Amino acid sequence: MEDRKNISNSSPHKIVFDERKKGWITGVTEVIAFDEKEISLKTNAGKMTIQGTGLTLARLDLELGEIDVQGTIDGIVYSKIHGENRNKGRKNLRRWIS
Secondary structure, three states, X not given: OOXXXXXXXXXXXXXXXXXXXXXXXXXXXXXXXXXXXXXXXXXXXXXXXXXXXXXXXXXXXXXOOEEEEEXXXXXXXXXXXXXXXXXXHHHHHHHHHO
């Protein structure tokens, strides 16, 4: 895999997986939850959910913003972090009411 030195929590989000079995992720700011079927992360690019079987966090370093994942990766989904753009709906509602 690539050299991972000098990567900080403010670094860009990046994912690298080998054969859907193991990989590493940068730009991680928080581990929201994990079990053997799903890992939920907060990253610089939004919420990231990894789905699979036998998933483990082989290494976690939030100072560097990195994790290593092992297991069988079946899917990766990105979504907005709950609470982002919360005021957008309020602004539209105010315009409609006014």
